[in-house]
Amino acid sequence: MTEMNEARDSAFYGRRKGRPLRDQQAARFDDLYPRLALDLAAPVADAGALFPHAPDEIHLEIGFGGGEHLIHRAVEAPGVGFIGVEPFVNGMAKTLMEIDRRQIGNIRLSDADAVKVLDALPDASLTRISLLYPDPWPKKRHWKRRFVGPDNVARFARVLKPGGEFRFASDIDTYVDWTLRHVRFHPDFEWMARRAADWQAPYPGWPGTRYEAKALREGRTPAYLTFRRL
Structure with missing residues (x-):
């Protein structure tokens, strides 16, 4: 496999918007997202x-x-602060609607590139990073x-506290192997x-996601990897 060793200041590829937003979704972008x-x-x-x-x-x-997972975890652990990053407008709109409906107060959001969010956070400020069913970019030229x-x-290592976790889930075996190696x-x-x-069973309290459900319907077996920051 070819490795990417050079640093990058962006990691987002693809579209940012799908279907037009409904009026209520657009309103949440106007009144809730800025807060x-x-x-x-x-x-x-100070991340806290x-x-x-x-x-x-x-x-x-x-x-x-x-x-789905972000909301579930935030409701499950109200004492924990959650930062969610998602550049896709429709996913952000759906999440804003659910935060507003449930009046969840322990989530902060960003539609920026995740690299920029990681670079903005202080050293050893996070206890967990989750990357769940990311785009696998299966073609070799896109690895x-x-x-x-x-x-x-290296960014994960900088922002995670010692003993913190990086969790990765995917149904694409080549990306699972890639992640293990890196x-x-x-x-x-x-x-x-x-x-x-330990890597075939979902995480404790796992709510499932629509991507996981699609993978299971199509006969692919997800893997759930956990790495500890030393």
Whole structure:
């Protein structure tokens, strides 16, 4: 496999918008998103200060899609602060609607490129990073577009606290292998699996996602990888 060793300042490829937003969705972009959006004009000095409460931990989800997992985790753990990154407008709109409906107060959002969000966060500020069913870019000429690579694994190592976790889920076996190789190669990470069941079973409290449901319908088996920051 060809590796991408050069640093990158962007990792987003693809469209940002699908179907036109409904009136209520557009309204949430106007009134709610500005209150929840990260200000990336300058580095974030204190990640805990992004939230109205002093969070027990801060978790980051990169590419949250329709927000099913992000919303579930935020409701499940109200003492934790969650940062969700999603450049796709329709996914962000769906998530904003659900945050408003449930009056969830422990989520902050960004529609910026995830690389820019990672670069803005302070050292050792996160307890968990989740990258769930990312675009696999299966063609060899597109492998350099995969979010997991030496540059972003180094970013994960910088922002995660010692003992923090990087969680990765995918139904594409080549991307699972790719991620294992890249993350295990980094000296600051340890793969937590000790037996096959550890990476074949979903995470505790896993709500499932629409991408996972599609994979299972089409006969693909997901893998759930957990790496610990040393």
